[in-house]
Amino acid sequence: TRKKRKMLHINPRSIQIPQSGLFDCDDIVDSNDLYSSDEFRMYDFKVRRCARGRAHDWTDCPYAHPGEKARRRDPRKFHYAGTPCPDFKKDGHCDKADGCEFAHGVFESWLHPQRYRTQACKDGLDCRRRVCFFAHTPEQLRVVSPKKSSIDTYDGSPMRRMKNGSSNGLFMDSSPKSILAPWAEYEISPPVSPD
Numbered sequence: 001t002r003k004k005r006k007m008l009h010i011n012p013r014s015i016q017i018p019q020s021g022l023f024d025c026d027d028i029v030d031s032n033d034l035y036s037s038d039e040f041r042m043y044d045f046k047v048r049r050c051a052r053g054r055a056h057d058w059t060d061c062p063y064a065h066p067g068e069k070a071r072r073r074d075p076r077k078f079h080y081a082g083t084p085c086p087d088f089k090k091d092g093h094c095d096k097a098d099g100c101e102f103a104h105g106v107f108e109s110w111l112h113p114q115r116y117r118t119q120a121c122k123d124g125l126d127c128r129r130r131v132c133f134f135a136h137t138p139e140q141l142r143v144v145s146p147k148k149s150s151i152d153t154y155d156g157s158p159m160r161r162m163k164n165g166s167s168n169g170l171f172m173d174s175s176p177k178s179i180l181a182p183w184a185e186y187e188i189s190p191p192v193s194p195d
């Protein structure tokens with residue numbers, strides 16, 4: 001005989017979505033998990049090929065699949081900016097393909113190391129996106145230094161300052177200072193981002 005199943009009613013407001021907002025294919029990922037780290041999202045999310053042999057929902061999987069629009073080039077191997085490609089933006093195609101110096105699609109653009117979490121999320125702690133490109137707290141906000149023209153460019157370190165010729169050798173202003181403006185002064189995330 002066949003058992004009758006009971007319907008389980010859950011109030012959607014009682015479900016807690018982790019702050020990281022990212023789901024694994026099989027279950028919710030803890031905010032300390034590999035998949036929710038900045039490193040994973042910038043360099044592996046939709047870059048590394050999925051090794052799963054069975055069919056599954058690509059939108060819930062953090063890895064790349066053949067023909068998937070969210071697939072990204074590895075920013076460590078392909079040298080492109082986080083700036084959207086004008087040709088790709090126009091009609092979803094770029095003749096330069098992987099050789100293009102610009103980002104193809106929102107995932108390549110906003111998960112690029114020069115852009116990821118460099119702006120505040122418009123929803124802040126109320127954000128419920130599975131993958132959000134923006135910072136939800138001041139601690140999540142990433143400060144990206146501009147590209148250096150050479151390895152010997154001064155980077156703010158006291159040792160480098162001495163090497164580059166501090167006039168008196170004293171470090172009068174070597175105590176740490178915040179380079180961040182108050183949280184409210186940061187640019188708010190654009191109004192539309194993929195859910």
